[in-house]
Amino acid sequence: MELEKLLKKYFGYSTFKTGQKEVISAIINGEHTLAMLPTGTGKSLCYQLPGYIFEGQILIISPLLSLMQDQVEQMKRLGEKRVVALNSFLSHQEKEEVLRVLNKYKFIFISPEMLRVPYIIKRLQGLSLSLFVVDEAHCISQWGYDFRPDYSKLGEIRKLLGSPLTLALTATATVKVRQDIIQSLGLTKVTKVESTIDRPNIAFYVEEIADYRDKEKRILALVNELQKPGIIYFSSKKAAEHMADLLANELNFRSSVYHGGLEQDTRILIQQQFIHNQLDIICATSAFGMGVNKGNIRFVIHYHMPMQMESYLQEIGRAGRDGAPSIAILLYSPGDEQLPIQLAEAELPSEQQIDWLFSRPDFNQMTSDRAFVLSETLKELGGFNEVQGRIIEELVNRSNQEISSLQLKEFVKGFTKKRLQAKRNHIFQMKQWVEVKNCRRKYIMEYFDDRLATDVNLCCDRCGLDLTHFHSANAHQLLDAGDGTWIEYLRKLLFNSEMSK
Known part of the structure; x- marks a missing residue:
């Protein structure tokens, strides 16, 4: 055949x-x-x-x-x-x-x-x-x-x-x-x-920024300079919405926001508009990622530090599917790792929630059933979100039904403790990559037990990468005009934005 x-x-x-x-x-x-x-x-x-x-x-x-x-x-x-x-x-x-x-x-x-x-x-x-x-x-x-x-x-x-x-x-x-x-x-x-996980046409660039105000300014400048279309990733829905508004309403870019809080029909519409070149920039959370098959995405910017190397590669992997040079930029501010740690902790039930749940007589009665499902009442009373509830259900149903309630509680606690430590390790490894002094691509390859097959010319900032390789012709015209009009307009916009907070 x-x-x-x-x-x-x-x-x-x-x-x-x-x-x-x-x-x-x-x-x-x-x-x-x-x-x-x-x-x-x-x-x-x-x-x-x-x-x-x-x-x-x-x-x-x-x-x-x-x-x-x-x-x-x-x-x-x-x-x-x-x-x-x-x-x-x-x-x-x-x-x-x-x-x-x-x-x-x-x-x-x-x-x-x-x-x-x-x-x-x-x-x-x-x-x-x-x-x-x-x-x-x-x-x-x-x-x-x-x-x-x-x-x-x-x-x-x-x-x-x-x-x-x-x-x-x-x-x-x-x-x-x-x-x-x-x-x-x-x-x-x-x-x-x-196969190798390397995408040699995607360059890496990490830039340290003082705080979130400077990050906003830098995002606006980058979006103006870089070839489009592109995606900007956030760990916060509110931050994504704010930046999409700035780009669309103040700077007149064709931008929109995408996150899990939107209605399904709205999400599909935005995704299709982006795929069919009706939008140039998407400000998104991690809900926007897998399955976005658009070949000509030229940049992916991360406003917040991702929780781990794996999801970072998934998200920047949206870029350059046509094989043309593309850029992945991560903006880092000191202390940025605290947000992913908080998000990791929120994904898992706490020890206090587990102790409270196992002390409930109605919970112990429910676990005697063949298939355990956490009731909506217990979810609400115990403050369990959807993910935490499913993890509890999965662990209870996975456990040996012959063990005691105390043993089951310790099993659940043990799993969540190991899982949280694994997440913290991932965050620490991501921060190590941000701070690494040598080639960023080499660090990633070693993390996945992979090896570079060929040398990459446009590699990363540690290898001397110049961002101007990824600038658009229109951005050069605006910034090189010499009359300061664009820069002055940008300054006014940012000043007004900060005053309105």
């Missing part, structure tokens, strides 16, 4: 990108496969092409609604009509209709939360699954940077579905996380396709 002919026939490409052919060949040969391919190298092709070879359905588990919707829309634009996403975007009536004719679909995208519904599992068991795909597979591992409790159940789900041929895909996973993925999914005799 000549894969290049099929590639040309179904997708219009003449050659495969890094790692694609190796992954597809392994899948076609019936080998369970773990693929770690760089962001932007077309991981979705690794299950789409086998779908046109295999007789049965391809089930793709995906962690983000926006990621699913983007993949479905892309496939439909390429002419594939037998594709559907089973998620909360569907109304009850639409979901019932899809499930009624589920065997008519070739590619079925589904959220891990949907796999918790027994009726949906039953409908999936009635299909002839040729391939079980776990996208963003690092979400499985409790040591991964983006652990999702629902992902940890995928090994059990896979068994319920008859242990089909499996493909696990990720762009950023350490050796430990990769081992955890294989073990959690219950895979044996796994073929590993582990």
Whole structure:
């Protein structure tokens, strides 16, 4: 079978990108496969092409609604009509209709939360699954940077579905996380396709800024100077909204904000506007990331320090998918690491919350049930957010039912303590990268047990990188005009912005 002919026939490409052919060949040969391919190298092709070879359905588990919707829309634009996403975007009536004719679909995208519904599992068991795909597979591992409790159940789900041929895909996973993925999914005799994580066309630049006021000024100057389009990442919804307003209303840039607090329809609209060149700048939280398939993003700026190297590479990986030079800029102020530490602590139940929960008679009664679900009343009384609640549920259901309540409490505390320490270590490693005196790219490669294959000319600020390589022609004209008009306007804008706070 000549894969290049099929590639040309179904997708219009003449050659495969890094790692694609190796992954597809392994899948076609019936080998369970773990693929770690760089962001932007077309991981979705690794299950789409086998779908046109295999007789049965391809089930793709995906962690983000926006990621699913983007993949479905892309496939439909390429002419594939037998594709559907089973998620909360569907109304009850639409979901019932899809499930009624589920065997008519070739590619079925589904959220891990949907796999918790027994009726949906039953409908999936009635299909002839040729391939079980776990996208963003690092979400499985409790040591991964983006652990999702629902992902940890995928090994059990896979068994319920008859242990089909499996493909696990990720762009950023350490050796430990990769081992955890294989073990959690219950895979044996796994073929590993582990390409370099390096994207040589993305340069790294870290700039130390005194405080957030100076950061705002620097963002405005950078956006004016740099080639566009671009993304600016924030850890705060409020900060993202404020900057989007500044850029759009005061400086007249085509910018918008994207975060998890927006309505689903609004998020889809903004994403589509950006992809179709109706917006030049997105001010976003980490909710905007996976699945954004736009080739010509020229810059990614981080206003806040990310929580770990893995998510940082995921986010900057949005840039330069067309292969052209792009820049990743991180603005750091002393003490910036405190915010990610606070966010990490907020993702996990505290010792006080765990002690309170286990002291409740109604909680101890609920844990005797076959499947434990934390009630809305206890969530509200104990101050548990959605993520904390799911972690509690997962840990209680994962534990041995024969252990005592005290042992169960200590098990939950032990997990959260280890998880928090792992997150703190990730933050410390990210800060080390900010402060490193040598090549930033080399540090990243060593972190992932990888090695540079070739020298990179436009590498990083530690290797003498000059940001003017990434300036736009329009920015040069404005800044080189010599009359000071633009600079004076920028100063007035920033002064007025600060006075209004």
